[in-house]
Amino acid sequence: MKKSLASVFGEVLKELRNKAGISQETLAYECELDRSFISMLERGLRMPTIETLFKLSKPLKKSPSEIITLVELKAI
Numbered sequence: 001m002k003k004s005l006a007s008v009f010g011e012v013l014k015e016l017r018n019k020a021g022i023s024q025e026t027l028a029y030e031c032e033l034d035r036s037f038i039s040m041l042e043r044g045l046r047m048p049t050i051e052t053l054f055k056l057s058k059p060l061k062k063s064p065s066e067i068i069t070l071v072e073l074k075a076i
Contacts, residue, residue, distance in 0.1 A: 007044030008075045012067065014042045016060045030059040 003011075017027055017038075024042070028035040033055065040046040048056065053064045060067070 003075070004044060005071070005075060006047045009047065009071050010042045010044040012070045012074060013038075013056065016062060016067070016070075017042075020060050022059060027056070027059055031055040 017024070022030075024038040025035045027033075028038045031038075031052070033052070037046065041048060050064075053067060057064045057067060062070075
């Protein structure tokens, strides 16, 4: 069964966050978002807006397009 795009995005987000060595709380703080929202993104319960994607990209040290490419590759 194929995973939802939100689930794939969540997996990529969690992988990037772990590789960056930061907690959900730190990521949320640096993006000016709530930690529970980061959790919902990682669990595939929410999808980010473009604005949120740009906010997430800075602390993860990836461009928004790199994040989307990773999601695209994992979704195929």
